[in-house]
Amino acid sequence: MTEEIVKSALSKVLYPGFTKDIVTFGFVNNIVINGNDVSFNVEITSSAPEVAQQISDDAVAELKAVGAANVSANVRSPKMPKESSSRGKNIAPQVKNFLMVSSGKGGVGKSTTSVNIAIALAAQGKKVGLLDADIYGPNIPRMMGISDIKPEVNGNKVLPIKAYGIEIMSMGSLMEPGQSLIWRGAMIMKAIEQFLRDILWSELDVLVIDMPPGTGDAQLTLAQSVPVTVGLTVTTPQGVSLDDSRRSLDMFKKLHIPIAGIIENMSGFIAPDTGVEYDIFGKGTSTPMANEFNTKIIAEIPIEPAIRTGGDEGKPITFVSPNSESAKRYMAAAESIWATIEEINANGGVDNQAVQPTTAPGVSACSTAAAPKQQAPQKSDSGCGCH
Numbered sequence: 001m002t003e004e005i006v007k008s009a010l011s012k013v014l015y016p017g018f019t020k021d022i023v024t025f026g027f028v029n030n031i032v033i034n035g036n037d038v039s040f041n042v043e044i045t046s047s048a049p050e051v052a053q054q055i056s057d058d059a060v061a062e063l064k065a066v067g068a069a070n071v072s073a074n075v076r077s078p079k080m081p082k083e084s085s086s087r088g089k090n091i092a093p094q095v096k097n098f099l100m101v102s103s104g105k106g107g108v109g110k111s112t113t114s115v116n117i118a119i120a121l122a123a124q125g126k127k128v129g130l131l132d133a134d135i136y137g138p139n140i141p142r143m144m145g146i147s148d149i150k151p152e153v154n155g156n157k158v159l160p161i162k163a164y165g166i167e168i169m170s171m172g173s174l175m176e177p178g179q180s181l182i183w184r185g186a187m188i189m190k191a192i193e194q195f196l197r198d199i200l201w202s203e204l205d206v207l208v209i210d211m212p213p214g215t216g217d218a219q220l221t222l223a224q225s226v227p228v229t230v231g232l233t234v235t236t237p238q239g240v241s242l243d244d245s246r247r248s249l250d251m252f253k254k255l256h257i258p259i260a261g262i263i264e265n266m267s268g269f270i271a272p273d274t275g276v277e278y279d280i281f282g283k284g285t286s287t288p289m290a291n292e293f294n295t296k297i298i299a300e301i302p303i304e305p306a307i308r309t310g311g312d313e314g315k316p317i318t319f320v321s322p323n324s325e326s327a328k329r330y331m332a333a334a335e336s337i338w339a340t341i342e343e344i345n346a347n348g349g350v351d352n353q354a355v356q357p358t359t360a361p362g363v364s365a366c367s368t369a370a371a372p373k374q375q376a377p378q379k380s381d382s383g384c385g386c387h
């Protein structure tokens with residue numbers, strides 16, 4: 001028995017729910033061979049016991065098939081994640097944690113980040129949903145390769161579409177391609193609520209939510225409808241982008257959403273021919289802003305052509321090229337986000353009570369232009385969280 005034989009046998013063991021195997025994911029280590037006896041570790045981050053059991057059973061079967069005698073597969077999974085300890089209004093209670101991905105403006109890579117972080121969290125064994133809440137510019141269907149798929153409707157509920165082991169819903173999946181929406185704030189609010197209440201999300205460890213750019217009705221409605229566990233800000237390194245990102249971080253503060261960190265996207269450029277990394281827009285320029293908001297840069301993602309083609313072709317880099325530099329950085333960022341989520345839950349979770357509307361139901365506390373005067377908030381500290 002040799003290490004090559006062991007690795008080649010283990011590379012037939014698929015990670016449950018994925019088309020990739022445990023060797024490709026980089027989960028196998030510490031292979032010890034003694035004659036025909038083999039022992040090894042599989043480090044997974046899934047807390048589901050059935051995932052560990054299936055990996056172990058499959059690994060033993062594959063190794064015995066190539067002549068191993070005693071096989072000891074030590075599948076190490078972390079302890080069960082604590083149920084969310086969050087309180088307040090939650091119209092999607094089967095979802096344990098909510099990750100709100102935000103940016104000051106469009107085009108900085110928010111959807112790309114949402115997709116790759118969702119895939120990374122799933123690769124780490126979490127049960128993940130991805131909600132495209134960018135109602136005007138829904139890009140998630142293309143980026144996840146599901147543009148042609150229409151969701152199944154079950155009564156007045158809609159089943160999420162599944163791809164790459166992730167449950168997905170997007171306005172783009174509900175509309176005809178190329179249609180545009182011209183909606184008032186109140187309709188945006190309703191859509192966000194329906195995305196949470198009427199989509200049949202399963203019991204998810206985390207729902208990653210790709211928000212529209214900026215700070216508006218969608219952000220406020222989300223924060224009021226579910227206790228958002230953490231917020232993630234995506235920025236590019238240029239000064240003008242940082243100005244906008246500061247607003248996004250300030251919004252998290254006002255909405256009482258703990259900040260999981262900042263992803264500095266388009267941070268340097270990795271040449272596809274040489275793999276050499278160049279500085280284009282600056283690198284690390286977000287650090288002072290991170291310090292200001294008492295948070296950190298959890299990844300610097302370079303400009304990499306494969307990220308763009310992966311988005312356009314519906315083949316996210318973290319899934320199709322898990323060994324690429326960017327995929328590794330997305331994986332590290334996802335680990336950091338999950339550590340923050342666990343820490344928040346261990347410390348009592350989040351509570352969205354303080355941002356509940358004080359206006360009549362169905363009337364935006366913040367888009368008061370269309371609302372009757374008596375329903376507008378009376379004081380600047382009205383509790384809507386946006387003033």
Ligand SMILES: Nc1ncnc2c1ncn2[C@@H]1O[C@H](COP(=O)(O)OP(=O)(O)O)[C@@H](O)[C@H]1O
Pocket residue numbers: 103105106107108109110111112113139265266267301302303304305307308309311312
């Ligand atoms: N790090 C990157 N390297 C290369 N292309 C990127 C990168 N990040 C984003 N892109 C591309 O830039 C465009 C805008 O990204 P997108 O995620 O749609 O931004 P947003 O959701 O903030 O509007 C997309 O075509 C995407 O593929």
Ligand SMILES: [Mg+2]
Pocket residue numbers: 110111112134137139
């Ligand atoms: Mg987008």
